[in-house]
Amino acid sequence: MAHAAAQTLDEVVNGVEATYSKIQDLRADFAQTAHNKSLGQDIKAEGTVALKKGGKLRWDYKSPAPQQIVSDGKWLWVYTPELNQVNKGEAPKALAGPAGSFLAGLGKVREAFTVRFLNPANKLDAQGRPVLDLTPKSPTPLLTRLVLAVDPKDFVVRQAVLYDQFQNTVTMAFTKITVNPGLPDTLFAFTPPKGAAVVPLESR
Numbered sequence: 001m002a003h004a005a006a007q008t009l010d011e012v013v014n015g016v017e018a019t020y021s022k023i024q025d026l027r028a029d030f031a032q033t034a035h036n037k038s039l040g041q042d043i044k045a046e047g048t049v050a051l052k053k054g055g056k057l058r059w060d061y062k063s064p065a066p067q068q069i070v071s072d073g074k075w076l077w078v079y080t081p082e083l084n085q086v087n088k089g090e091a092p093k094a095l096a097g098p099a100g101s102f103l104a105g106l107g108k109v110r111e112a113f114t115v116r117f118l119n120p121a122n123k124l125d126a127q128g129r130p131v132l133d134l135t136p137k138s139p140t141p142l143l144t145r146l147v148l149a150v151d152p153k154d155f156v157v158r159q160a161v162l163y164d165q166f167q168n169t170v171t172m173a174f175t176k177i178t179v180n181p182g183l184p185d186t187l188f189a190f191t192p193p194k195g196a197a198v199v200p201l202e203s204r
Contacts (some may be wrong), residue, residue: 004160007123007130007152008129009034009115009116009117009132010198012130012132012155013109013110013115013132015150015155016061016106016109016132016148016150016155016156016157017106017107017108017110018062018153019043019106019155019156020103020106020107021107021108022180023053023103023107023166023179023180024052024053024180024182025051025052025053025056025103025126025180025181025182025183026049026051026103026177026178026179026180026181027049027050027051027177027178027181027183028037028049028174028175028176028177029044029046029047029048029049029172029174029175029176030047030048030049030059030172030174030175031044031045031046031173031175032044032045032046032171032172032173033045033170033171034168034170034171035169035170035171037166037167037168037169038166044056044063044064045061045063045064046061046063046124047060047063048062048063048116049060049061049186050175050188051103051189052103052151052183052185053092053103053104054073055071055073055092055104056071056072056073056185056187056188057069057070057071057185057188058070058071058188064080065080065082066080066082067079067080067081068190070188070189070190070191071091071188072091072172072182072189073086073091073188073204074090074091074098075088075089075090075091075190076088076089076090076091076201077190078193078201079139079192079193079196083130083196083197084193084196084197085191085196085197085198085199086190086192086196086197086198086199087198087199087200088190088192088198088199088200088201089200089201089202093117103203106157106194109132109134111137112136112137112138113114113134113135113136113137113146114134114135115132115133115134115135115136116132116133117130117131117132117133118131118132118147119131124152127149127158128152129149129150129151129152129158129159130149130152131147131148131149131150131151132147132149132150133145134146134147139165141164141165142162142164142165143162143163143164144163144164144165145162145163146160146161146163147161147163148150148160148161149158150203154176154179156177156179157174158169158173158175158177159172159173159174161176171173
């Protein structure tokens with residue numbers, strides 16, 4: 001434990017950058033809590049996520065309602081089976097910012113963010129993980145702050161808290177993380193199911 005506690009901010013940031021610059025793809029399970037500040041409401045969700053360099057991503061929500069968010073780096077599809085509807089948009093617009101390009105953004109933390117420890121007096125959380133407080137150098141309405149709990153051994157992000165301009169938060173905890181499993185590009189291609197309505201994705 002002692003070596004983890006002694007890590008400086010530079011050591012942790014260097015570790016995250018080195019780790020994520022080497023990650024070509026990853027797969028994980030996630031548990032998500034979205035907190036709406038004005039309503040004081042929490043909405044929980046869970047599922048699996050797959051990410052690949054080049055802006056490819058796939059979020060498969062299993063609960064509370066099934067939903068798929070898929071991007072091949074060029075297009076982004078959001079499929080909601082309950083509505084039998086697919087929203088389609090241009091990925092670079094929809095995913096502007098580090099939330100969409102997690103892999104790219106974390107490979108260059110210092111370039112994209114101003115970084116500090118969340119609590120400089122107590123750098124580690126209850127699980128012994130260093131917690132970084134990141135402020136995007138180019139904030140977007142959907143991402144004004146990012147708080148990351150990092151595994152002290154492999155520097156992989158185990159929990160991320162995203163803040164938007166209204167201080168709503170989305171907390172994501174990642175488990176069963178597999179780094180560089182060699183995911184095929186076909187995983188990030190989406191064909192709308194027969195009969196589903198395809199409507200343009202509104203940029204929020």
